Amino acid sequence: MEFSQAFRDSELVQRVIGEIHRIVTRDWVIMEICGGQTHAILHSGLDQLLPPQIELVHGPGCPVCVTSLELIDKGLAIASLPKVIFCSFGDMLRVPGSSNDLFAIKASGGQVRVVYSPLDAVKIAQQNPDKQVVFFAIGFETTAPANAASVLQAKAMGLKNFSLLVSQVCVPPAMQAILGSPDNRVQGFLAAGHVCAVMGYWEYPPIAEKYGVPIVVTGFEPLDLVQGILMTVQQLEKGGHSVENAYSRVVTQEGNQAAQAMLRRVFKLVDRNWRGIGMIPMSGWGLQPEFSEFDAENRFNVGAIQTKESPICIAGEILRGLKKPTDCPAFGTLCNPDNPLGAPMVSSEGACSAYFRYHRQIETTSRE
Amino acid sequence: MCLAVPGKIIDIYEQNSLRMGRIDFGGVTREACLEALPDAKVGDYTIVHAGFALNLLSEEEAQETLDALREIGDIEAELGLGDTDIVSSRGL
Amino acid sequence: MTENMLPSFEGPVCPIPLRHDDQIVMGHGSGGRMTQELIARVFAPAFSNDILAQSNDSAVFSLPANAELKGQLSVSTDSHIVSPLFFAGGDIGRLAVCGTVNDVSMSGAIALYLTAGFIIEEGLPIDTLVRVTTSMQAAAREAGIQIIAGDTKVVERGKADGLFINTAGIGWIPAGRQIGGAFAEPGDSVLISGAMGDHGIAVLSARGDLGFEAEVKSDVAPLNTLIQNLLEAAPHVHVLRDPTRGGLATTLNEIAKQSGVCIEIVEGQIPVHPAVRAACDMLGFDPLYVANEGKIIIILPAAEVDAALDALRHTQYGEEAMLIGQVKPAPAARVLMKTTIGGTRVLDVLAGEMLPRIC
Numbered sequence: 001m002e003f004s005q006a007f008r009d010s011e012l013v014q015r016v017i018g019e020i021h022r023i024v025t026r027d028w029v030i031m032e033i034c035g036g037q038t039h040a041i042l043h044s045g046l047d048q049l050l051p052p053q054i055e056l057v058h059g060p061g062c063p064v065c066v067t068s069l070e071l072i073d074k075g076l077a078i079a080s081l082p083k084v085i086f087c088s089f090g091d092m093l094r095v096p097g098s099s100n101d102l103f104a105i106k107a108s109g110g111q112v113r114v115v116y117s118p119l120d121a122v123k124i125a126q127q128n129p130d131k132q133v134v135f136f137a138i139g140f141e142t143t144a145p146a147n148a149a150s151v152l153q154a155k156a157m158g159l160k161n162f163s164l165l166v167s168q169v170c171v172p173p174a175m176q177a178i179l180g181s182p183d184n185r186v187q188g189f190l191a192a193g194h195v196c197a198v199m200g201y202w203e204y205p206p207i208a209e210k211y212g213v214p215i216v217v218t219g220f221e222p223l224d225l226v227q228g229i230l231m232t233v234q235q236l237e238k239g240g241h242s243v244e245n246a247y248s249r250v251v252t253q254e255g256n257q258a259a260q261a262m263l264r265r266v267f268k269l270v271d272r273n274w275r276g277i278g279m280i281p282m283s284g285w286g287l288q289p290e291f292s293e294f295d296a297e298n299r300f301n302v303g304a305i306q307t308k309e310s311p312i313c314i315a316g317e318i319l320r321g322l323k324k325p326t327d328c329p330a331f332g333t334l335c336n337p338d339n340p341l342g343a344p345m346v347s348s349e350g351a352c353s354a355y356f357r358y359h360r361q362i363e364t365t366s367r368e
Numbered sequence: 369m370c371l372a373v374p375g376k377i378i379d380i381y382e383q384n385s386l387r388m389g390r391i392d393f394g395g396v397t398r399e400a401c402l403e404a405l406p407d408a409k410v411g412d413y414t415i416v417h418a419g420f421a422l423n424l425l426s427e428e429e430a431q432e433t434l435d436a437l438r439e440i441g442d443i444e445a446e447l448g449l450g451d452t453d454i455v456s457s458r459g460l
Numbered sequence: 461m462t463e464n465m466l467p468s469f470e471g472p473v474c475p476i477p478l479r480h481d482d483q484i485v486m487g488h489g490s491g492g493r494m495t496q497e498l499i500a501r502v503f504a505p506a507f508s509n510d511i512l513a514q515s516n517d518s519a520v521f522s523l524p525a526n527a528e529l530k531g532q533l534s535v536s537t538d539s540h541i542v543s544p545l546f547f548a549g550g551d552i553g554r555l556a557v558c559g560t561v562n563d564v565s566m567s568g569a570i571a572l573y574l575t576a577g578f579i580i581e582e583g584l585p586i587d588t589l590v591r592v593t594t595s596m597q598a599a600a601r602e603a604g605i606q607i608i609a610g611d612t613k614v615v616e617r618g619k620a621d622g623l624f625i626n627t628a629g630i631g632w633i634p635a636g637r638q639i640g641g642a643f644a645e646p647g648d649s650v651l652i653s654g655a656m657g658d659h660g661i662a663v664l665s666a667r668g669d670l671g672f673e674a675e676v677k678s679d680v681a682p683l684n685t686l687i688q689n690l691l692e693a694a695p696h697v698h699v700l701r702d703p704t705r706g707g708l709a710t711t712l713n714e715i716a717k718q719s720g721v722c723i724e725i726v727e728g729q730i731p732v733h734p735a736v737r738a739a740c741d742m743l744g745f746d747p748l749y750v751a752n753e754g755k756i757i758i759i760l761p762a763a764e765v766d767a768a769l770d771a772l773r774h775t776q777y778g779e780e781a782m783l784i785g786q787v788k789p790a791p792a793a794r795v796l797m798k799t800t801i802g803g804t805r806v807l808d809v810l811a812g813e814m815l816p817r818i819c
Contacts (some may be wrong), residue, residue: 004741006434016453036819048803090816103485104485118669119420120670142422143417143818145403154383156384197415197422248433249427249429254406259403259423262426338493341458357808393739396738398671
């Protein structure tokens with residue numbers, strides 16, 4: 001089967017959207033956790049086709065957006081060191097630190113390499129024994145196995161010049177933080193399909209029960225997204241709050257056990273500072289003591305980091321679905337993709353950048 | 369955080385103590401780590417993110433999902449609700 | 461409109477905004493917004509004149525009156541820095557010849573002659589240079605043009621990524637032909653001569669950094685014959701442009717801005733080869749922003765579309781030509797796309813460099 005194409009079938013998408021229109025009777029606020037889903041929704045213009053009663057708000061599922069400013073500044077400091085090859089996913093290159101970004105460091109002569117996989121960074125370490133290779137290990141649970149594999153491989157190969165700057169974050173604590181907030185508006189969740197491919201969805205029933213919200217595991221193609229939205233609306237209309245799986249071709253309730261075992265071996269739960277949101281206890285992963293030699297924060301001492309965040313950036317409220325990018329006074333004027341004040345305007349699936357590229361101009365269009 | 373694409377496993381081997389595979393994404397091939405799929409065989413489909421195979425992809429489940437969605441459409445067509453309603457509700 | 465506003469650093473605002481204002485970064489070479497800003501900020505003020513201000517792929521000009529030239533001349537220059545030098549479907553030499561032949565031809569000119577300047581890195585095998593120049597000769601022969609002047613320089617190891625080639629080209633535009641980015645009119649149709657994204661993906665695949673292999677060949681080809689056949693069948697073409705750096709989306713934006721019109725295209729009509737689509741899906745790229753080196757955007761009166769498509773589809777390199785959209789009066793300087801599921805999305809200019817992403 002040609003999987004991607006089958007789930008982009010426009011006729012089927014139209015039908016499901018029609019069904020959503022048919023059953024919706026009142027306003028609902030639904031959050032999609034994953035930035036990739038935000039991007040896919042706005043990219044396909046799907047949000048324009050939904051009934052006006054459905055408000056989609058965008059969650060903090062953008063590892064680029066939520067990586068703490070302090071860690072970014074540390075990464076930038078390490079990347080500036082001589083004899084360091086700093087490897088990163090492309091997403092991180094334009095994220096602003098307090099006074100710099102990886103692009104600028106590259107231009108100034110720092111060795112910064114974009115990689116598709118952390119395993120490529122291990123290869124680079126193998127090929128450059130006289131350099132220290134550091135990989136910026138951001139990500140949610142989707143990316144954690146790849147990051148874990150890189151550490152396991154480096155250890156098996158006996159590499160002494162490879163380390164990770166770890167910024168792993170977890171979805172369920174973020175969901176709880178949002179739902180537990182007194183100004184929460186979210187009534188239903190589209191859970192991140194690829195996070196669940198790894199972790200399963202056994203963590204969600206207690207959350208659904210505690211806060212009375214339906215949670216539907218959702219994929220990323222247009223058909224997946226509308227199916228997830230339909231199932232969420234169906235539950236909301238009936239007053240349901242259970243966990244359902246709309247991405248069954250990839251996700252099972254228990255998830256990938258072998259992957260989870262790998263993660264338990266390499267990582268342990270730690271407190272994490274989420275940029276724009278603040279400290280969420282036990283919401284991230286750090287390296288287990290067995291692998292502490294691969295922790296870049298241990299290997300490099302870059303001195304005290306003084307961070308400086310833009311005072312007008314409201315990323316935190318946007319990441320929690322409390323405000324839309326268009327609510328921000330700086331949106332589109334002082335803050336735009338060429339000149340970002342905060343991470344959601346830089347990241348390819350940050351809500352602000354997505355709104356800027358896809359949405360705001362359509363609003364201008366429809367007013368003309 | 370979740371750009372992952374479906375592909376078919378066309379080769380399996382070990383490299384530097386990790387279980388690896390060659391994946392065909394439809395005219396594009398790349399290697400990916402299969403550590404999390406110890407039982408995967410050549411010919412299986414998987415979903416790959418950042419060079420790591422997250423889980424197997426079930427063609428059967430995919431077909432079932434599509435079939436179920438097609439039924440929604442059919443019922444809806446019987447009720448006579450067409451695209452025009454979507455367009456008018458949005459004022460487009 | 462944000463593209464006209466450079467942010468102000470004065471006043472009660474946070475001084476953090478990171479613009480790469482003091483040094484060149486790779487994004488400046490991507491062909492997108494950063495490149496445009498660099499041109500506006502540095503090059504245009506230094507060199508401003510009416511001919512340069514045409515902002516097309518080639519400069520169109522006349523000779524002094526007593527030269528009594530019928531028609532006009534078209535001149536273009538391009539530097540080629542592709543790495544690796546050889547890739548599926550082509551090489552830097554073929555690229556250097558075709559790129560400039562095509563730019564000259566986009567004004568409707570009959571391409572005549574090219575010059576070629578070489579900056580060669582110390583240590584390059586002579587055999588490599590022979591392969592490149594042989595390829596250039598083959599491309600020139602295919603295009604029916606001659607390379608009539610050149611230059612060679614050698615720089616120290618490490619200073620030139622193997623080989624850089626600059627080509628400049630000249631052509632003659634028959635009288636009465638007026639084709640350029642400013643001439644799109646509401647009611648016009650928009651055609652594309654073939655599939656998008658082949659060249660960019662082929663080069664990325666050959667480079668090997670991202671570790672994938674794609675069954676994709678660069679589409680690099682001389683398009684002057686295709687253009688002449690097209691113009692014979694559809695003499696009132698308004699705009700011709702090749703979607704190179706920045707891809708289809710960026711190039712359509714340039715035209716929309718120059719002509720002060722809205723260009724609306726339909727996603728489902730744009731041809732993309734399956735392997736290109738698969739590679740873009742994997743990396744998180746949009747094929748509409750990936751470079752092409754053998755394709756043309758054609759904007760022409762709707763009445764001539766059938767004749768144009770017929771001519772294109774029966775000429776080499778135009779076989780997969782498609783009607784992809786139309787020109788509307790408003791919103792001006794905007795490119796809109798109707799997505800496959802029926803939504804509408806604004807297509808913006810590529811901002812910096814397109815990078816593979818995980819999100």
